[in-house]
Amino acid sequence: GAGVSQSPRYKVAKRGQDVALRCDPISGHVSLFWYQQALGQGPEFLTYFQNEAQLDKSGLPSDRFFAERPEGSVSTLKIQRTQQEDSAVYLCASSLVSTAVINNEQFFGPGTRLTVL
Amino acid sequence: GDSVTQMEGPVTLSEEACLTINCTYTATGYPSLFWYVQYPGEGLQLLLKATKADDKGSNKGFEATYRKETTSFHLEKGSVQVSDSAVYFCALTLYLNRDDKIIFGKGTRLHILP
Numbered sequence: 001g002a003g004v005s006q007s008p009r010y011k012v013a014k015r016g017q018d019v020a021l022r023c024d025p026i027s028g029h030v031s032l033f034w035y036q037q038a039l040g041q042g043p044e045f046l047t048y049f050q051n052e053a054q055l056d057k058s059g060l061p062s063d064r065f066f067a068e069r070p071e072g073s074v075s076t077l078k079i080q081r082t083q084q085e086d087s088a089v090y091l092c093a094s095s096l097v098s099t100a101v102i103n104n105e106q107f108f109g110p111g112t113r114l115t116v117l
Numbered sequence: 118g119d120s121v122t123q124m125e126g127p128v129t130l131s132e133e134a135c136l137t138i139n140c141t142y143t144a145t146g147y148p149s150l151f152w153y154v155q156y157p158g159e160g161l162q163l164l165l166k167a168t169k170a171d172d173k174g175s176n177k178g179f180e181a182t183y184r185k186e187t188t189s190f191h192l193e194k195g196s197v198q199v200s201d202s203a204v205y206f207c208a209l210t211l212y213l214n215r216d217d218k219i220i221f222g223k224g225t226r227l228h229i230l231p
Binding site for chain 1: 160161206219222224
């Protein structure tokens with residue numbers, strides 16, 4: 001079956017532009033995560049959804065970052081007024097069940113590489 | 118706070134050499150531990166995991182043992198191949214704290230020479 005897909009795979013934005021990054025999780029997966037991976041670093045948590053509910057947004061770096069998952073499947077990460085420090089790969093991951101399940105593996109998408117000029 | 122520290126790369130080895138990538142962690146609860154791998158041009162993949170002390174995770178010839186006394190989860194392989202060239206991330210989650218987010222180390226780039 002299909003894995004997690006993300007689009008676009010590459011995005012170049014001018015500083016100050018708004019961008020929207022899409023994530024299609026594995027069908028039926030309850031949990032969805034967004035991570036930010038700066039060049040040469042490990043991924044860092046941004047936000048977490050259980051179905052359509054955003055249960056944790058503690059990792060969002062500023063109020064310019066906004067994520068939604070209105071119908072509990074596809075999710076969009078929006079960045080307003082992009083800055084150069086937003087340049088990174090944005091990873092989406094989904095898992096079958098909700099929190100506190102030890103074998104709840106997260107499956108990662110290929111990522112969207114955002115470059116802000 | 119919770120964190121993972123792993124040895125910096127790049128690590129360059131010849132084919133059939135022994136590999137160890139060190140990883141230590143700090144956690145407020147009882148973590149589950151993971152190694153993820155990122156092959157060139159591909160997404161992150163789970164390589165192996167261990168969910169309690171003294172557990173050994175293994176996959177594709179790689180092994181790592183959860184050592185609570187030393188808070189470590191070192192990745193080992195007895196004989197590496199060119200196809201093992203990738204970036205390796207040590208990571209943890211705190212499922213028992215009802216927290217699924219993954220905390221990653223900075224990654225170690227591995228180059229295997231033929």
